[in-house]
Amino acid sequence: MERVPILKIGQTLFVSIQIDLQDESVIRLQEDLADELAATGAHGVIIDITAVEIVDSFIGRMLTTIGSISRLFDAETVLVGMRPAVAITLTELGLSLSGVRTALNTEKGLEILNGKS
Amino acid sequence: MDVVGTNERMAAFLRDNHDKVVGRWTDLVAAGVRGRTSREEVRRELEDLYALIVRVLSRADEHAAGELTATLDELSRGRARDGFSPTETAVGVFSLKEAVYELVADSAELAPEFYSLSRMVDDLGLRTFEAYSAAREQIIADQSTAMLELSTPVVQLWDGVIAVPLVGTLDSARTQLVMEKLLDTLVTTGADHAVIDITGVPTVDTEVAQHLLKTVSAARLLGAECTISGIRPQVAQTIVSLGIEFGDIATKASLADALALALRQAGLKVVPL
Amino acid sequence: MDELPIQSGDDVVRVRQSVRNAAADNGLSLVDQTKLVTAASELARNTLVHGGGGRARVEVVKSANGRAGVKLYFTDEGPGITDIELALTDGWTTGTGLGLGLSGARRLVDEFELTSKPGGGTSVTVVKWSR
Numbered sequence: 001m002e003r004v005p006i007l008k009i010g011q012t013l014f015v016s017i018q019i020d021l022q023d024e025s026v027i028r029l030q031e032d033l034a035d036e037l038a039a040t041g042a043h044g045v046i047i048d049i050t051a052v053e054i055v056d057s058f059i060g061r062m063l064t065t066i067g068s069i070s071r072l073f074d075a076e077t078v079l080v081g082m083r084p085a086v087a088i089t090l091t092e093l094g095l096s097l098s099g100v101r102t103a104l105n106t107e108k109g110l111e112i113l114n115g116k117s
Numbered sequence: 118m119d120v121v122g123t124n125e126r127m128a129a130f131l132r133d134n135h136d137k138v139v140g141r142w143t144d145l146v147a148a149g150v151r152g153r154t155s156r157e158e159v160r161r162e163l164e165d166l167y168a169l170i171v172r173v174l175s176r177a178d179e180h181a182a183g184e185l186t187a188t189l190d191e192l193s194r195g196r197a198r199d200g201f202s203p204t205e206t207a208v209g210v211f212s213l214k215e216a217v218y219e220l221v222a223d224s225a226e227l228a229p230e231f232y233s234l235s236r237m238v239d240d241l242g243l244r245t246f247e248a249y250s251a252a253r254e255q256i257i258a259d260q261s262t263a264m265l266e267l268s269t270p271v272v273q274l275w276d277g278v279i280a281v282p283l284v285g286t287l288d289s290a291r292t293q294l295v296m297e298k299l300l301d302t303l304v305t306t307g308a309d310h311a312v313i314d315i316t317g318v319p320t321v322d323t324e325v326a327q328h329l330l331k332t333v334s335a336a337r338l339l340g341a342e343c344t345i346s347g348i349r350p351q352v353a354q355t356i357v358s359l360g361i362e363f364g365d366i367a368t369k370a371s372l373a374d375a376l377a378l379a380l381r382q383a384g385l386k387v388v389p390l
Numbered sequence: 391m392d393e394l395p396i397q398s399g400d401d402v403v404r405v406r407q408s409v410r411n412a413a414a415d416n417g418l419s420l421v422d423q424t425k426l427v428t429a430a431s432e433l434a435r436n437t438l439v440h441g442g443g444g445r446a447r448v449e450v451v452k453s454a455n456g457r458a459g460v461k462l463y464f465t466d467e468g469p470g471i472t473d474i475e476l477a478l479t480d481g482w483t484t485g486t487g488l489g490l491g492l493s494g495a496r497r498l499v500d501e502f503e504l505t506s507k508p509g510g511g512t513s514v515t516v517v518k519w520s521r
Contacts (some may be wrong), residue, residue: 020406022399023435054406054424056431057494080340084300085424087338091296091331092425093494096338103340104307194456251455262521297421 004029006036012113013037013075014106016048026062033066037073044113045070046106050081060095067100076101078109120233121176127230128175131167134220139167141216146209153199162192170213170237189241193248203249210242261290269294271302278379279308280372282347284317292328296335303339310379311336314372316347326361333366342382344368346375392448396437396464405434405446409462412448416458417520426460426518429495433464433514436491441466441512451517459500459519467511474506 002025007014013036015029033045047063049055055063063079070077078101082090090097103109131138143160150159165188172181189210196206214235221227269291274280279302281295299311313332318325333343346369348356356363369375380387392412394405409430413423430446437444444466451459471477478493492514496502501517 020403022403024399053410054427054431056428056435057491058431058435079338082338083424084297084304084335084339085421087300087335088293088296088421089424089428089498090338091335092497093428094497095494096334101340102338104304104309108307108309108340190454190456247454255455255457258521293421 001025001028003032006032008036008040008042011043012110013040013042013045014048015045016051018051020054021059023058026059030062030066030069034069034073037070037075041073043075045075045077046109046113047077047079048081048106049079049086050083050105052086053083055082055086055090057093057095060090060093060097064097064099067097076113078103078112080104080106080109123230123233124174125176127227127234128171130221130227130230131171131174131217135167137220138213138216139163141219142167142213145212145215149205149209153201166192166210167213170241174234174237185241186244189244190248193245194252196245197249197252203246206245206249207242210245211238214238265291265294269298271298273302273306273308274312274376275380275383275385277306277308277383278310278312278376279303279306280312280314280376282314282317282372286320287315287318287325287328289328292332296332299332299336300339303336303341309341310382311341311343312372312375312379313343313345314347314375315345315352316349316372318347318352321352321356321361323359323361326356326359326363330363330366344375344378346370346372394446394448395443396434396446396466397443398438402431402434402438406431408446408448409460412450412460413518416450416460418460418518419521422518422520425498426462426516429498429516429518430462432491432495433462433516436514437464437466437468437512441468444468444511453519457519457521459517461515461517464514465511466513470508470510470512471504471506472508474504478504 001022002019004015004017004021004025013033015033021029036042037045045066047066067077079097080103082102101112103112139160142163143156146163147156147159166185169181169185169188172178173185193206197203217231217234221231268284269281271279271281279299281299283295285291287295302308303311313329315321315329329345333345336343344367345363348368348370367378369378377387392408394408395401396405406427410423410427413426418426434446437446444464447463449461449463451461453459478496492504495516499516499518501515503515504512506512
C-alpha cells in the first residue's frame with residue numbers, strides 16, 4: 001500500500017498526492033495527518049492535488065474530513081491545484097467540499113494560511 | 118415460401134450474373150451522380166455493397182448483415198457530406214432492383230426470388246434515409262457547439278480579475294462550456310476573482326440559477342471568488358418571487374460595480390491622477 | 391471488450407485506469423474522461439463494498455450517427471438493492487452509503503441503467519459518448 005509522505009516546513013504540513021490512491025491509502029493519509037497535527041501542533045495543512053486526475057466521493061469525503069480534523073487541532077487546511085476537469089466533475093457530483101479552503105497553487109495556499117491570524 | 122432457399126437461389130443468380138448486374142447498376146447510379154463523384158468510385162462502392170448483399174442472401178456467415186448495414190451507413194454519410202440529397206442516395210440503392218429486373222423480366226421463374234430481393238433492397242434504401250438524417254443532425258450539433266464556443270468569451274478585466282459576459286440562454290450545454298473556459302482561464306491567469314455578467318441572459322429561472330450556482334461552485338474549488346453582475350430590475354423581481362437564494366455569492370447590478378468590488382477585495386483603490 | 395475482477399482496492403484502481411485508457415482512445419474530451427472514470431470509481435467501489443465483490447466490463451460502442459462511446463458494465467452477486475428509488479436519491483449528507491455513489495455516477499454519464507433484486511445481485515450499465 002502506498003503511503004503519502006507528509007512534510008513539515010515551519011508551522012505548515014505539506015502533502016502532495018502524486019498517484020492514483022487506493023481507498024486504504026486514503027484512510028491511511030487521514031490517520032497520518034491526524035497524528036502529525038497532534039504531534040507537531042502545526043497551524044496549517046496544504047494538500048497539493050495538482051497531479052490528481054480523479055476525485056470521487058470517497059476521496060472528496062476524506063478531504064472534507066481532514067479539514068474538520070485539522071480544525072479540531074486549530075489548524076487550517078488548504079487544498080491547492082485542483083484540475084478544472086476535476087472541479088467540474090465534483091460540482092456535477094454535488095460535492096462542494098465546503099469546510100476546506102481552496103487555492104490555485106501552493107503559493108496562494110500559503111498566503112491564505114499566513115493571512116489568517 | 119421457403120425464404121432461405123429463395124434467397125440462396127437469388128444469391129446464386131447474382132453471383133452468376135455479377136458483371137452484367139453490377140455494370141448495369143453502376144450505369145444507373147452514375148447517371149444520377151452529375152460529376153460529384155467518379156464512375157470508378159461508384160463502381161467500387163457498388164461492388165462492395167453487391168458482395169455483401171450476396172453474402173447476406175446466401176447466409177455465408179453471421180457477420181455479413183452487420184457489415185452490410187455498416188457499409189451502407191458509411192456510404193450514406195459520405196453521400197450526405199458530398200451534397201447528395203437522401204432521395205438521390207436511396208434511388209441509387211433502389212436501382213439495383215431495376216438492374217436485376219432487366220435480366221429476369223423475360224422468364225417467370227425467378228419471380229419469388231426477385232420479390233424477396235426487392236423487399237431487402239427496399240429496406241436498405243430506407244436505411245440510407247435514416248443514416249442521412251442522423252448525419253445531418255450531427256452536423257447541426259457540431260455547428261451548435263461551434264456557435265456556443267464563439268459566444269462564450271472570458272476576458273481579463275484586471276490583474277487577478279476575469280469576467281465572463283454571458284449572452285443568450287444559459288442551458289446545461291452552455292454551462293459546461295462556461296465552466297471549462299472559466300476554470301482554464303483561472304489557471305492560466307492565476308486570477309482569484311471572476312465576475313459572471315448576466316446582462317445578456319434574457320430569463321433567469323430556477324434552472325438558470327442552478328447553472329450559475331454550479332459555475333460559482335466550480336470556480337471556488339479553484340480558489341476563486343465570484344460575483345454575479347448584470348442583475349436587471351425585472352430579473353431581480355423574478356429571482357425573489359421564485360425564492361432563489363444566491364446565498365453568500367455577491368451580486369451587483371452592473372459589471373462596473375462588480376469590478377469595483379473585486380478591486381476592493383484585492384486591496385486596490387482607483388484614485389485620480 | 392475487457393473483463394476485470396473487482397475483489398480489492400487495487401482492482402478498483404485498475405478499473406479506473408482501464409476506463410481512462412478506453413475513454414482517451416475513443417475521443418472523449420478531458421472533462422468527459424474525468425467524469426466517466428469518476429463514475430467508474432464510484433460504481434466499482436459500490437460493487438466491492440456493497441456487492442461483496444464482482445466484475446467490470448469495458449466496451450467500445452458506436453452510435454447510429456457514427457460517434458464512438460464507452461460502455462461500462464458493473465455486476466455483482468451481492469445482496470442487491472431493496473429500494474432502488476431511495477438508492478438513487480442524493481443521500482450523501484446523511485453519511486456514507488449507496489446514495490451518493492449511484493446518483494452521482496448517474497449525473498456524470500449519458501446513459502444509466504440499473505437492475506437489482508434483493509438477494510439477487512446488482513448490475514449497472516453506463517455509457518458516455520464522445521461529442
